Amino acid sequence: MATYDLIIRGADLIDGTGAPARRADLAVAGDRIAQIGRIAPSLGYRVIEATGLTLAPGFVDIHSHSDYHLLLQPTADSAVRQGVTLEIGGNCGYAAAPIWGPWLEERATLYRNLYGLDHDWRSVAQYFAQLEAVGISENFGLLIGHNTLRGSAMGGVDRAPSAHELEAMIDGARQGMAEGALGLSTGLLYAPACFSGPEELIAIAAAVQDCSGILTCHMRSEGDGLLEAIDEIIGVAERANIPLQISHLKTSGERNWPKLHDAFRRIEDAQARGLNVSCDRYPYTASNTGLQAVLPDxxxxxxxxxxxxxxxxxxxxxxxxxxxxxxxxxxxxxxxxxxxxxxxxxxxxxxxxxxxxxxxxxxxxxxxxxxxxxxxxxxxxxIFFTMCEDNLQAILTKPYTMIGSDSGCRSHEGPLSHGRPHPRTFGTFPRVLGHFVRERCLLDLPLAIKKMTGDPCRKLGLWDRGHLQPGCVADLVLFDSATVSDRATYEAPIRYPVGIHHVFVNGVSVVEAGEHTGARPGRVVRRAS
Structure with missing residues (x-):
């Protein structure tokens, strides 16, 4: 009589800890991993023979921008077909919630005009309810956006907040954390956070730290002012006593490429002082943001x-x-x-x-x-072509670097199928596995998987995800390490990867033989209380 819903037999298991692969079977019961070892196939309602394939925890995109995209494209095709089972949104200071006042009015008008989307939420809890009502194919966690808080509390003005405005931002952050957000993000390069000073950010970050959240940052500069920007955000994190994630670490502009060593030194000196600081990066040398970023503040x-x-x-x-x-x-x-x-x-x-x-x-x-x-x-x-390959490789090899796409999920059809999006949208994780692991031998496969699974989950305090072990959530990706590869290019970016055979989200099959099944078993991943 069958005991398990699914058994995957004979795969090379890479568990997300950095340990070497081992040949084993894995059984799933409900939404959890139930057993790993030698398992009789007769115990499974469904059995997948996976000899020659690699089984890993589902990939975690620690830096995404799918807050609104998931409401427009709930199947998250570009993400799950890469093997991504959890995205963390709200990055670079812009989050779907909490939002109110002038910022709500502006966002509601924008998405109604572009996509016909009804923006009828304000709080994190209301936004999460919206995602759950729509039904999504991947799991999703949210960071509170400092830029969104500031825009909601005081519009886009270039001045310090009043005591009342600062308190409104802090209250919004506290409420969002209480409703399940995972931390705070800021985008100091962008308006309106570019008009803020460290004291404002420290006050909000300290409130988030009280709720066991993290701070992520798109720094004030990633080029000419890179080193000063690193000093600034490390100083904020140390004074707020909050774990720090530096978003998409880079050296932008050829004259700034030699600064990478000094950037590493600042991060590693802060680690030596006891600060929990890490970073993420996408595996490309071009960035992607709004064209208005070229304008002066x-x-x-x-x-x-x-x-x-x-x-x-x-x-x-x-x-x-x-x-x-x-x-x-x-x-x-x-x-x-x-x-x-x-x-x-x-x-x-x-x-x-x-x-x-x-x-x-x-x-x-x-x-x-x-x-x-x-x-x-x-x-x-x-899309801004401002970085160099040598620095990208140096960043990817650092033990504190994780993998993030810095993109919002899309599809080959529907409202998000237009334009020439950055190829990272469709190719980030297979590009690491194919180009940088198999072809360039820059990383070994267990380390690359750790950067995509165990490391981001530990950073976020998600202790039952990112590992292959009994009791963990059954977010799984089964792929061919010999063929997995990205196909998206800058010229033709809307192309799905090859080599991703099966993806399971909360124990439910979302990708079969590289194709989306249409299933929407994803959940909102809330901060543990």
Whole structure:
């Protein structure tokens, strides 16, 4: 008589701890791993013969931006078909909740206009209920966004918060943590957090630390001011006594590539002082963010309509033109690609470098960028080719580096199938396994799996995930280590990987023979009380 719902037989098990692979069977009962060892096939309702394949914990994307994407694409095709079973959203300071006031109004208008999405939640609990009502194919955990808190409490103004405004941010963070958020994120490069100082962030982070959360940070600079930015955020984390995750560690711009050693030294010195600090990184040398990131901070103050109106103002426009011309060398615009726009008339620019698109529009690059941002109401995505391969490899090999896609889930069909998204959206985890493990031998397979599973779960305090052991949640990925590979490129990014055979989320099959089953067994992963 069958005892287990599923038995996977004869796979090479890599358990997420960094230990070597071992040949064994694994049994699942309900949503948990029930047994590992030699298991009679007669005990399983379903048996998968997996000789020659590798079985690992489901991959954890510790740095994602699927907060709104999951409501639009709940099957999370681009994620689960990579083997991802848990995404952590709310990164870079922008989270779906908690949200209120001017920020809620702005976000609700944006997503209603772009996608027809009803934004009828405010709190973390209400947002989680929305995800559960829709039904999702992967698990999802949330960080509270400092930028969202600040925008909700005080709009986009460039000043320090009043005592009342700071208390509103702290209260929002405390409530969000009580409702299951995993920590706090900030994006100090972006408005409105770029207008904040360390004292503001320390106060909010300390409240989150009281609830056993972590702090993640897109730092104030990843280029010219990289080292100063690392000093700043390490100082914040030490004063708030909170574990720190530095988001997508990089050295942006060729003149900043030599700074990597000093960046490592600062992180490792902080570790030696007792700070729990780590980082994450995607396995590519181009970044992806809104094109408006090229603008100076002063141009990003206020609400969206104020920023757009500033682009229309001749005096402000002239000042922006001068700022951009002095800040960026002539060849910078050939290293920046237009990834996605919202208006059909501008689709012809997707996939082109700014220099090429500007030529097509018969305009100078700076003028083209400002005019496109105005016409698109700031909703333009760009891909920035500013990093080097040697530094990427050095970052990936550090023992404190985890793997994160820095993307939102998408699909080959539906509302999120347009544009030229960064290939990391469809390829991050298979690229590590195929290119950097098998082809380049940069990492061994157990270490790479640990960076994708056990390490992020330990960082987040998720003790029953990220390992293959009885009692752990049955989030599993079965893949062929000899063939697993990413297929997404910058030119053709909407391509699923190969070599991912089966993916199970909470014990339910979501991917079979590389194809999505349509199942939506995902859950919200809340902070343990």
């Amino acid at each position: 002063w141009a990003l103050e206020g609400r969206q309509r104020e920023r757009v109106e500033r682009l229309r103002n001749p005096a402000a426009r002239a000042r922006m033109t001068q700022d951009l011309a002095s800040r960026y060398p002539w060849d910078y615009w050939s290293r920046l690609m237009i990834a996605e726009v919202t208006q059909d008339e501008h689709r012809r620019y997707e996939g082109l470098r700014v220099s090429e698109a500007a030529k097509l529009a018969a305009a100078e690059p700076v003028d083209f960028v400002l005019e496109l941002l105005l016409a698109e109401q700031m909703q333009v995505d760009g």
